[in-house]
Amino acid sequence: MIIKIDGKECTAQKGEYLLSIARRNGIEIPTLCHSDALPGIGSCRLCIVEVVEKGRSRVVTSCIFPVMGEIEVLTNSKKIRNMRKTLLMLYLARVPENEKIKKLAEEYGAVVPERFSADKSEDCILCGLCVKACESLGSSAISTVNRGVTKKVSTPYDEPSKECIGCGSCAYVCPTNAMKIKEKDGIRTIWNKDFKLIKCEKCGEYFATKEQIEYINKKKGFNLEDEMLCDKCKKKKAGERLKEVFEDYRE
Numbered sequence: 001m002i003i004k005i006d007g008k009e010c011t012a013q014k015g016e017y018l019l020s021i022a023r024r025n026g027i028e029i030p031t032l033c034h035s036d037a038l039p040g041i042g043s044c045r046l047c048i049v050e051v052v053e054k055g056r057s058r059v060v061t062s063c064i065f066p067v068m069g070e071i072e073v074l075t076n077s078k079k080i081r082n083m084r085k086t087l088l089m090l091y092l093a094r095v096p097e098n099e100k101i102k103k104l105a106e107e108y109g110a111v112v113p114e115r116f117s118a119d120k121s122e123d124c125i126l127c128g129l130c131v132k133a134c135e136s137l138g139s140s141a142i143s144t145v146n147r148g149v150t151k152k153v154s155t156p157y158d159e160p161s162k163e164c165i166g167c168g169s170c171a172y173v174c175p176t177n178a179m180k181i182k183e184k185d186g187i188r189t190i191w192n193k194d195f196k197l198i199k200c201e202k203c204g205e206y207f208a209t210k211e212q213i214e215y216i217n218k219k220k221g222f223n224l225e226d227e228m229l230c231d232k233c234k235k236k237k238a239g240e241r242l243k244e245v246f247e248d249y250r251e
Contacts, residue, residue, distance in 0.1 A: 005073040018062040019047055022075065029062055029075050030084070030104060032175045033127035038136055040064040044127045045087055050074040059083065085110045091125050098123050098176050123178035126151060130170035130179055139163050142170060142191065155191050166195030166209035200230035
């Protein structure tokens with residue numbers, strides 16, 4: 001079916017999420033809590049758009065809005081820009097020194113009144129993407145805890161979690177770089193826990209924690225320890241094997 005986004009006709013599959021359709025057609029919609037590797041969670045609300053259907057307009061969260069029929073979409077209307085501006089004022093009040101939030105706030109003209117103060121060392125906007133990433137792996141080592149001004153993402157009781165495998169997925173998906181990973185002398189530290197890093201047998205670079213390897217072995221039912229290679233060396237080896245196959249075929 002065909003839908004219109006900002007006047008542009010776009011092909012869409014029934015049930016496909018609006019954000020995906022827009023991006024596939026080169027139409028950018030701002031997001032904070034979205035990752036292509038995970039299902040949409042719609043918590044940051046920055047990807048809101050205006051949908052006009054049968055003459056009626058409504059505001060929807062595009063990352064979790066499945067398109068079921070012909071609609072017209074406005075991604076940057078005055079109404080939407082004002083709503084995003086308000087959202088960014090709230091985020092800026094929480095993380096006033098975060099570069100990504102400051103850049104978005106500037107784009108939408110969002111300014112926080114001086115009477116509102118916040119911990120300037122804070123970078124977490126509580127979008128929940130890190131928690132979702134951890135859940136998707138089956139670890140669920142972190143969650144959102146407490147309420148009100150003390151609400152935060154943490155391990156149970158702020159103690160090292162036995163469920164955490166040190167994979168760093170939470171940090172990799174974090175939109176504001178709030179999650180910190182420290183690596184030194186073959187040790188990765190995250191969530192108050194130290195993990196021994198494993199070296200790639202080919203290039204010698206550290207690429208995973210011991211717990212990651214054990215977790216994958218258990219979940220996938222095969223032994224990664226037979227060939228301890230980083231992704232870069234795996235791709236290189238796969239390319240070499242493919243080259244050998246073609247050469248054998250030509251002979």
